[in-house]
Amino acid sequence: MEISDGETLAFDYLVVATGATPRLPGVPGQDLEGIFCLRNVTDAIRIRKFIDEKRVKRAVVVGAGLISLEMCEAFRRLGLETTVVYRKDLPLRRLGEDFAEQILTELETNGVAFMGETSLEGFEPTDTGGIIVHSSGGTFETDLVLLGLGVVPQVSLASEAGLGIGSTGAISVNKFLQTNIPYIYAAGDCCECFHRISQRPVYAPLGDIANKQGRIAGANIGGQNLSFPGIVGSTCFKVFNLEVASTGLTAEEAREVGLKAEAVTIQGVSKAHSYPGSRELHIRLVADTENGRLLGAQAVGGDGVVSRINGLAVALTGGLSLDELAYLDLAYAPPFSGAWDPIHIAAQKLLK
Amino acid sequence: MEISDGETLAFDYLVVATGATPRLPGVPGQDLEGIFCLRNVTDAIRIRKFIDEKRVKRAVVVGAGLISLEMCEAFRRLGLETTVVYRKDLPLRRLGEDFAEQILTELETNGVAFMGETSLEGFEPTDTGGIIVHSSGGTFETDLVLLGLGVVPQVSLASEAGLGIGSTGAISVNKFLQTNIPYIYAAGDCCECFHRISQRPVYAPLGDIANKQGRIAGANIGGQNLSFPGIVGSTCFKVFNLEVASTGLTAEEAREVGLKAEAVTIQGVSKAHSYPGSRELHIRLVADTENGRLLGAQAVGGDGVVSRINGLAVALTGGLSLDELAYLDLAYAPPFSGAWDPIHIAAQKLLK
Structure with missing residues (x-):
């Protein structure tokens, strides 16, 4: 590898971590x-x-x-x-x-x-x-x-080096974070990752994913044999007094990848109705009509949104169905939810 | 069935929902x-x-x-x-x-x-x-x-009627909430429920579980065929400015039911370190040393405790292992966690 001052560096392994640049x-x-x-x-x-x-x-x-x-x-x-x-x-x-x-x-x-x-x-x-x-x-x-x-992956160096670029425009990697050249790894915002629900490579330039990819690539170069299981597509943010989060696919995205999807949206509350400071929360569940498996969830509300979406992200990881979600054993106390959590209510409504 | 004024009522189905009384x-x-x-x-x-x-x-x-x-x-x-x-x-x-x-x-x-x-x-x-x-x-x-x-299950009527009482002292029911007499159901604080991790009947007189059992019993009497999948043992409460929650088994409980368990405890933070209002959070994971499966988790801290335990309750429901937990795709933004969530950190530490 040649660096900018003309010097040439030899390597056994190379990690491409060129990141992304603003669009x-x-x-x-x-x-x-x-x-x-x-x-x-x-x-x-x-x-x-x-x-x-x-x-x-x-x-x-x-x-x-x-x-x-x-x-x-x-x-x-x-x-x-x-x-x-x-x-x-x-x-x-x-x-x-x-x-x-x-x-x-x-x-x-x-x-x-x-x-x-x-x-x-x-x-x-x-x-x-x-x-x-x-x-x-x-x-x-x-x-x-x-x-x-948004951002675009920085792939010019990778392209010149002959590394495979995926359909998303980012560097294509396998589950070990290897590119098409096995001793060259890529990690972070310059590369793709595998979406476990759509079963496709996606471009998801997020800090937590970059961290995970970096650790897996490093461990493998260091002699371990770790594989990155991929993502389920969880994101969240806060804007003023609103929490917004989602995981998995929307109904539209599910249909685009050939799944039969249906969705239900409910309005719930973040804590028990009787508890002070309980706030409105809207949650949408998306499930596969063929086998009842959860495909995704989106939520918006004053409080408790990210917490529910993270529970549902774990449910996606575990391949849980609506039957399981409808009677999930979540920790219940009035400062944190009603006896029926919005997750239960939404799953039961979608089961009907 | 005879009621207190001496009148006799005929029934096709009977639901015993006698609850519990304070000890x-x-x-x-x-x-x-x-x-x-x-x-x-x-x-x-x-x-x-x-x-x-x-x-x-x-x-x-x-x-x-x-x-x-x-x-x-x-x-x-x-x-x-x-x-x-x-x-x-x-x-x-x-x-x-x-x-x-x-x-x-x-x-x-x-x-x-x-x-x-x-x-x-x-x-x-x-x-x-x-x-x-x-x-x-x-x-x-x-x-x-x-x-x-605490409370003791109200089982005197059930006992007199010849219903089976389990080793916990509460009414024994199958997954359809039927007692040993198939047309007599029991639900709520008077009966046992099945613990999915210890694989044993337990007495867990909690409001959310009673609600679920009541709904399942009612649906089955109404002609449906629903089964209650049981609990993973999730509880939480708030005391002053502390959140306390747990799900599944402690290491001690796991060993008592014959599982080989090990545990790790970490101190993390509820939000990103850099984010205002981030508070200390302590989480303990318990896993099966034979197959790496999660067996339970306990946590205590200022904030974000219940949210983590609920994610881990879903992980227990899905039978997730530490490998999965170490790279779980949780929604990340600084107001809600660091790029590595305490769940990731604990799972990675226990994997070592």
């Missing part, structure tokens, strides 16, 4: 001062410093994924006027219109303006250090722009 | 005014009314189970001087000395006096409406006593 919108002016991406702590410090030094009052967030929505909360906490520009009609559309609308309401309740079905056209600087945003929804001025358009 | 200490004076058990809302209202009307300042709680400790919190909230009298050295001993000591510290930090290794000897009234408590730890005066010594 850019490809519009004029995207490199202007005051336009940021957020990938790491250095980025966060740069953004914060810019806000403080330039006395930023207004921020525009482009995109409506997890990072974008978390940054909306951060900007509002600093008192910034915050506007989201997003090409689709609702944030987190994947979770379904009903849940996406609850997320939108949470944003608006907390003073975030949401410009849906709006495409970004470009940026221009103003004389006073501001930024003009051109979009299909009009032209307006802001002080700071955050581009939250 | 009494069997000491002189246990029926004095001001001495209470807590089984239902009526009891709670009676206790509260007594406290208000008699201007109660001091309370003694006999026993240190879930109800006792929850009542300590309730009494302290009302400003009562609260003392626990308990025959063992520590509360919730089953969870292990380390966890029991944390619970004791939480009680003491919140102003509860704990008299361990103390046996109750009897009660006497005072002239001024107080109650003298005689115990192996000395004689003292209080205004109110709560007896929290």
Whole structure:
């Protein structure tokens, strides 16, 4: 392997851990001062410093994924006027219109303006250090722009080295984290991982998965024989006072991979009805109509959402069916749930 | 069936749902005014009314189970001087000395006096409406006593009717909730249930289990053919600012039923280290040394305890092994956990 100063390094094993880079919108002016991406702590410090030094009052967030929505909360906490520009009609559309609308309401309740079905056209600087945003929804001025358009895997080095690239655009690896060249491993945001429910390789650039892949690759190079069992597709985030989480497939995703899926959505509460501070919680279960097996779950609510989704992530890992979920022995006490947990209620409704 | 006014009722099916009654200490004076058990809302209202009307300042709680400790919190909230009298050295001993000591510290930090290794000897009234408590730890005066010594199943009617009583003392039922007489069902706190991990009938008089049994018995009488899969032994409670939960077996319990068990205990945090409000959390995993399967888990901490134990309850239901737990795909975001959850860390430590 040759490194940038021309030196050549010999290796027995190589790990490609080139990560991912932010996806850019490809519009004029995207490199202007005051336009940021957020990938790491250095980025966060740069953004914060810019806000403080330039006395930023207004921020525009482009995109409506997890990072974008978390940054909306951060900007509002600093008192910034915050506007989201997003090409689709609702944030987190994947979770379904009903849940996406609850997320939108949470944003608006907390003073975030949401410009849906709006495409970004470009940026221009103003004389006073501001930024003009051109979009299909009009032209307006802001002080700071955050581009939250997701990431693309960094695979140029891997491609040049002849490593196989999967259909997702990320490096293809087997369960031992080996690429098509057995002594070259890949781990983290540059590579694919196996989705246990869709049974397909997917691109899921998340920190916890990268950690697991790195550990497995390292252990195998060190002489162990560990395999990464893959993911079930669990994610979560908090936006203002709302928890949002999902695991496995949505009904739509299940049908796309050829499964027969049906879904049910229920409204429950995070603690016992009688207990102070109990909050609304909406949960959707998706199951295979042929064998009753759970395929996925999505949830949104004030509290207890991530906890339920994690229980259901374990259920996906164990291949549990609705029959099992309907009578699952969960720990019950009023500060934590009702005697029938929303998981039970949803599973029983879907069984009918 | 004959009822109390002498009338005779005919039936096709009978459901025995006689519940349980509080266990009494069997000491002189246990029926004095001001001495209470807590089984239902009526009891709670009676206790509260007594406290208000008699201007109660001091309370003694006999026993240190879930109800006792929850009542300590309730009494302290009302400003009562609260003392626990308990025959063992520590509360919730089953969870292990380390966890029991944390619970004791939480009680003491919140102003509860704990008299361990103390046996109750009897009660006497005072002239001024107080109650003298005689115990192996000395004689003292209080205004109110709560007896929290657990419950005993109400099986006298069942016994007289010739229904089989199990070794636990509760009514024996099959997975359809039928007693030994097929047209007589039993459900709730009067009957046993099947523990999926120890593979034995156990007596677990908990509200959520009673609900499930009632629904299954009712469905079967109504012509369905549902079976109750049994329990994995999940319980939880909150005492002041501590969450306590467990599922499955302790290492000791596993060995008692002939399993080869080993355990590991780790200290983790409820959210990402960097996230505000993250609190200490201690979790113990118990696994079968022969096949690596999870057998149980116990946890105590400020936050996120019940959520982890519920995930592990699902893992027990699915028969997951430590290999699976070590790389479980849990939803990760800093407000909810670190990239490596305490479950991962504990499972990896136990695998070594």
